[in-house]
Amino acid sequence: MTTEITPVIPVPERAARVFTALAAVATAGTALTAWTWTADFPGDLTFYGSPAGLQWLTLTGGLITAVLTLARYGIPGLRWTSPAGGNNGILLAALGTAAVSWFAIIAIAVDLGGLANLEPGGWLAGLTSLLAVTGALGLPLDRRTADSLGKPNYWWLLAGVVGYAVHHLITRTLRLAKIERKLPPARELPSWAEVLLIIAAFAVGLFAITFGIDTEYGELFTGYLILAGFTVAALAKTGLLQRLRALTVKHRPVATGAAFSAAAAFPFTQTSDQYTSVAANILIFATVALGLNIVVGLAGLLDLGYVAFLGVGAYAAALVSGSPASPIHVAFPFWAAALTGAAAAMVFGVLIGAPTLRLRGDYLAIVTLGFGEIFRITMNNLNGTTGPNVTNGSNGIPRIPDLQILGFDLGKKHLVGGIELGRFSNYYLLMLIITAVVVLVFARVGNSRIGRAWVAIREDETAAEAMGINGFRLKLLAFALGACLAGLAGTVQAHVSYTVTPDQYTFAEALPPNSAFLLAAVILGGMGTISGPLVGATLLFLIPKKLEFLSNYQLLAFGIALIILMRIRPEGLIANRRNQLEFHEPVIPAQSAPEDAVPLTKAGA
Template structure:
């Protein structure tokens, strides 16, 4: 029998049928069982990452299962229409419940399988692991027993974002509180993920499973879209909070290596933002963009005061070195762009790919044997001294408010300032007259030219600006790494930076957006860093990720609205429902 109990009608709404009581109980019981299992032992030996042998103290994958179980329980309570949880799933849609249940299921079952594989058999599983695996399966069964979100569509219906009721308007103070909560959640998530030991790849895979399914569920509830909309209304406040969260991050880390990971993410994210001007806004496919990063790095290294520099007696202050790196990249951008930007499509891509290879081969040959001794060839320029800015040596640890900040934390603060400058340049340029011209060129160059836009000049400006931003990031990278050498500056390499990495960061994150390349660079750098066994299969992983992305979300993780309209038919986009949580049904309004 099905439960036909209904909720009391809200103002202006008819009765809403509640799902079957048995399914609701199954979801809630499974969620409680999953939470309880995390306080039990999952294996008898501490050899498995995280030490899952302690009763009453969740660790490693148990913490992730605990969070997934708690999320599933919250969504289960929403099915019972518990007061105060209506915001979590305004339309009481089925798919978010299914996705949170899948988060707990995948984490628990992956943990059980990983223990059995790593330690040599099911005999290594303690009762807690079996409880977790059984309990986490119950909410999945219960969610599938709920009314289907789109009858007749099968599993696709659970993966398709449902139309949620349009939320009521919040006060400005509540909107700022919502942005603050979202920023804090993002900081906690990133801090936890980056803090996972590189040897604990099992824990990081569980973390990825939880983040993917939980984020997917929140997208289906409409909370992610609402956060994006509210952030757009409070751009200054949201940007300030994001910058503050990044400043707080080094104070949360006891290992300076994690700050080093953060510095590299910011460097590559900054370069990806420059590439986003060329690819995302202007629509030019550049396959040799990493060469501009190399030009800036080599230019800064030559004037850094290194004893291995061709100009060892020259040591510019940071601001002068940064301007030198930007100017060198700008000049190369103009020199390469001027004769080639009259090409389009694949022809332009081939030329830029050739430029990237020419740069790498050239600096490799400027060793004093094959050519002039400028770059020292494969040996590169080494022993680049740390920056000293206003008497503050970035290479030395410093005590601030009782916290010891190491070398990489110092460079992280510097890169935050550089990234903020690049973001400001990107946003101002994109919103300017030249930015609108870039977009017009990307949409239809022939039509834009017919309307009076000088396509060649506009593309050359984009090329030069993107190159100079890459040169600025290269200036900092040269000092962070102590050296520069030709090896990284190729189309595809064993590790970033390379052009394939940068292009994937832009496409994966979302072309034409600010936060897209930042997110894309973070994901693509952090995943190989934590999953060491993937480093030999990096290109394969890139290919699989891009294929999946092109199939399910071609506009990128963070979608530009214009791009979203290009890639989807109108019926495929998320259209707000015709009623709000407090409005009368659309039919009643029409009749009135």
Template structure:
């Protein structure tokens, strides 16, 4: 018996020593990756980012530097270095694999892109070969490490000021990451592709480490601080942009994120598949264009912006009720087909209201151009304005306006979702028959969701019309390579996470930013978009920011497994035996 015990002890000691050695090699590989970014990777500045400088990382080298630092930090946490163990509450092995793979993929993409763009490996400097080799070491070692995934336990309490600093730092990092992606050179796809690779693997590593969950717990504890940090981050964004086109991109993202959040009420909370939602955006935009004093308006009135916004919202509300009243008695595919038909009917109708095929209202295919700039209490949104030494151009003005609109929509969504009517929406979404049997008036509840979603889209449409200075029917189609369209909005809700606030905002950001930066794909954009959705549905069906209920529904938890003679569910027994 003692001999067996001695053998087991020796075996465990040897396994522990091997694990420690592999973690040390991973840390050494991460440090080697950091060092390689301070070397020149190519001899010519023709490759985007100028990777010819010694001692100063640039371009795609910065992405390798960040991921290599993350790999080193996770390896240090795995080695038990004091102060770093807080980074991996869910275990270090899977986090290390994600970070190491990200470093490897980003670096090797850069090396291959240099060889392809400059015609041959001869264009690589020794630093490029050093980086390729150094980033391969952690990949090899992390796949030899045993899986140490564990449940996330409550961490040691930190001082309140430290937790607040962590929240502020998380928002600052998020703003920097988004800003980096927006400011990548649109003329060269390599920097943005490398950025996408780094963000995907970096996010995977942070999720697997449990760090995202730990920070989320902090934001829940300090809710007020989190809201203030989010607001400050959003307000600072336009002041950091170097070009007006970057701020313009931010305005478009804010508009479509707001519209996607309105659609989330219909789809995410009430469970109604609306394939013609972009029509309500068009109703608000056309209404605002007609009543805002445009020279080509057929009505000939000029409302102030607040009145135009209210008018657009009310008209969209009316359309939502008129369309929803006869159609919401349908369910499932039938409802989806009818809403798709409404979207096409709207586009065809505004095409025919040209004075020839029908009454002269919308100028047909010519649309309504020359919509005057917004002016609120003498504040002209097309003029530059200076605040405390900081200058905002017209795009910055519209961005801050859309920020206020987004806050309004978020408040409406939050209050409605947590109200009695919001719980009725969720009940209808989960099982309409059971909800009706419990006394919920399904038709009335669904009509309220449809009308509220239409109203929020109309509000965003009024700002969209003034920002674009023109509205034409081609902007409001079911599907197309350029947003807005119903497919884009629905995909933003599903990608981000149905029934959540952050989900549609993140989904709209990704779906608007990525096509803008990858315009070189041209006709292949829709193919890439479809492949991305298929992969998402396979590996993350609940969305990037999932609703807790849906996350449990989409993934097996073993909670309903039948216990065996051990008294534990089958899945738990499997884990126990594996660990043994």
């Protein structure tokens, strides 16, 4: 009878792990110290024992790094946060914490005029965060070849020597050697615990998104983006995001209800309409991006003038809204105005698509780009001078009245559960319902026979037609459905912005939504998915808004961020399985040759 020997964690790895955890905790502790002596820096980082601004990000990053590091020691309650068991997540979390800390140091030096404005707490944050990265580099990291998997990284002697000394001291005093055995997999949770975990995950997501939207100055938002990017990547490497995704699939009704409830709770976390206006516009942008995802992501049709359909819906709703500037002088109820905008956009989609969808690739893109510019120029010329007076030309249609739904005036403040909801909060909740409808339509169509036919056309239109698929008819259907969803969002946008002008619907000159940003949201988020365009639209709307402090360098920084993101994730932030396989080659384990194998040179001889 043979006895199976349980392998133990190598000493260098244990040393580096203890060293990383201690450095991460020390980094989090520096958030309780003063980083600068003057309150001129945004956030006022001059207090002891009271984190503020960028210090909260360093505190969060340090704690996340410590938790992921200690999870490999089998501490009860923490093992579940690292189901994959790799060390790459620890390194990414440590790098994110160091990036945020050093960004704060550089920002203080730039804003206040030199490193002399730093207090010892700021220097400690930079030093301890670098020590955490050094310790994480001493762990055996996952490589892309099988030969290097599981091997310690002995090159980082500093982490090994210092970490071993610290580990030896802790082992002697606290007897941590008892938990050095190979860790068992995290146990399965009962159903009620999984449901609670899903709810908690969406609650944390709501808090993180709310924090990002509510950032009051550009430095804090930039640090938030840095930490959020590294943290999401770290949690993906540890396998936590995959496990949460599996739970949402297992409990889909609960996950859907939790997601909608978390989104609906956002206005109740705000004390004013300052940021709910941003959230309402994000939903409009995201809904239009979902409509474009049908055209680009499912059917594979490159549309560069898609924002024109948003403009068609907005103008149609503005003309029948009862605005004093409208030459029609009618006032439709909301449901009629929404149907008018959606129908008008769908009709324009059919009229434009019928003669142009026989084109493919770049030719189709050029034609759709021309349609977008023709729409803008036409709206400018319908001013009563160069054409009939329909749109008031460049002045647009102003003074669009607020919506009234079942006697509920969305332009007035209302008390709900003792919390006052302003105008933009009302429109946010309305747009949330419309977004949910669009998501439902996208999900049903994407999983239907028509959706599979669209994917076949996207992959190879010639082969799809050879199998009996009517490519032209299905492409026209995708064009019409995408235009209809964009027109539906345009009806709400017209009332949110109070006015509709041609300059709002350009290819790239204006702030989002425009055609270039809509296409970037779909590609950046992940083509063919539901959550991808939502995430992409949120980022592409928030980043220009929050980077206004960069002034003339705003677009430069924005472009660099896009290049980095697309270099790291060419398949999109949230991509489907097909795109992941296309952009990333699978890791093929190296196989050792048999001992009796004859070398090729000898066999040839």
